Amino acid sequence: MPAEKFDDIYRDLKSKVEDETYPAGTMLPSEAQLTKIYRCSRNTVRRALAMLAERGYTQSIHGKGVQVIYEPVTRATFTVGNIESFAESARRNGIPVKTAILKFTTITIDEKAAARTGFPVGSECFYIQRLRRLDGTPVILDINVFLKSEMPALSEEIAEGSIYKYLEEDLKMQITTSNRQITAEKATPADSRYLELHDLDFVAVVTGRTYNSKGIQFEWTQSRHRPDYFVFYDTARRKPV
Amino acid sequence: MPAEKFDDIYRDLKSKVEDETYPAGTMLPSEAQLTKIYRCSRNTVRRALAMLAERGYTQSIHGKGVQVIYEPVTRATFTVGNIESFAESARRNGIPVKTAILKFTTITIDEKAAARTGFPVGSECFYIQRLRRLDGTPVILDINVFLKSEMPALSEEIAEGSIYKYLEEDLKMQITTSNRQITAEKATPADSRYLELHDLDFVAVVTGRTYNSKGIQFEWTQSRHRPDYFVFYDTARRKPV
C-alpha cells in the first residue's frame, strides 16, 4: 500500500480534530490553505474533507468554511461503527479479549437458510458460534456462516483468534462492503446463559452480510450483544436522498 | 434546486438498481459507457458511483467493473437510516400516523443538560415529548430539545405534525448533519405505559444531535422505540479507516 495522498490528509486532519488541535466549533483552514499545507491539488483536499464530513467530524458551510463538529466520546464502552472485527476493536481499546468456540460445524444451505443468509441453496458453509469476552465479561454471542469455497482451510484454531486477520493477512482477501441491520430482541435462553444477562432479558442484535473485493458475499453474521456494552455510532447527512 | 448532474445520475442509477433494471449480482455499464449515456465527464460519473457504493447499492471492483449488491428489503417495518423525520418515513411507507404531545415546555440549559445535549449553558430551549403512533400502535416515544433562538415561533400545533417540515419549508432552514448513537435500554415506567410494552421491558434508543447549514446545532433528540417495530440499516466499507 503506497499510502494515498487523500488518505494521508484525511488521517492527519482526523487526528488533529480528535486531539483538538482543531477544536469543535472552530473552522478548519480553507481549502486553498490546505492545498499549500499538504502541497496537493484542491480536488485531493476536497476528497479528504468529504471523508471527514461523511464520518461526522466536520461540516462544510458554503461560502464560509469547514466547521468541526466532532465531540469526543466519553462512555467507556465497546463501540460498533465501521467494519471492524471484535478482536481489532478490543485491541484498539486496549482491553484483553478472549474467545470461546461453542460450535464449529459445516452445513449445507437449504432454502430457508438461503433466504436468511443470502447464500445460494446448496452452498457448503462453516457454521460457527463463539462467545467473546472482554476483560472476563461475556459481551457478544457471535454466529458466523462463512462460504467454505472462499476459505477451505478455516479451522477452530483460527476461529479462536481473529478470522478477519486470517482472511486478510493469510488469504490476502480484501474485505470491502458490509450491509447490516440493528435490532433489539428478546433474549433467548442461550443468550441469557452465555452472556450472563441475569435480570436483563434482551440483547442488541447486529445482523449483516459481508462482501470481498471479488464481489462475492463470503459471510453472514449475527452478533448478539449484551445491551450494557453496546453502542452503535452513525452519521447521516440529509441532502442527497 | 437546479438538479445537479451527479445527483441526477445517482438517482437514475439508484432507481434502476431498485427496480432491477440492473439486478443484484450483475455489473453496471463501465464508467466510460456511463459518460456517453449521461453525456458528462468521468469525474461526474464517479461521484454518482461513489454515492451508490456508500449507500450499499454497489461495489466497485478494480479492473473489472461495478457490481450491484443491493437486495430489496422485504420486511414491513419502520426503518431508520437517513435523517428522515417520523412523519416522512411513515408517509413513504404509506402508513397513517398520529402524534400526541405529552409535554411542551421551555427550559434553560444547566450544566448537566449541557453535557448531555451539547447546547451551551444558559440556552433557552423547547422541551417536547411526543408519542408517535403508527396505524394506531404506539411505536416511538420522542424527546426533543430544540434551540429556541433558531425557531422562536415553534408551537404545539406545529409539533403535532412534522417539525422538520416546518423548519425546512417555513423557516427555510437547511438540515444537514446528524450524529447518532443507538443503544438498547431497559424500559422506564414511562416507556412501558406509553408504548404499551406489556411483557417486553426494553426499548431501542436512538440519541442524536442535528446541525443546520449554518453550522448551528439546533436539536438534541432521543427516540425510544418499541423493539418489535425497530430496524436500523447501515452500510460500512472497510478500506478507508
Added chain:
DNA sequence: GCCGATTTGTCCGTATGTATC
C-alpha cells in the same frame, strides 16, 4: 444595498497507475 474578496460547490479534460481478463 451593492461590490469585491474569500470560500465552498460543481464540472470538465487529461495524465498516469494498477488490476483484471
Added chain:
DNA sequence: CGATACATACGGACAAATCGG
C-alpha cells in the same frame, strides 16, 4: 502481452454563498 476498467491526482473554469466595507 494488449485491451479494458477502475483509482488517483492535477489544474482550470465558473457558479453560488458569505462577509466586510
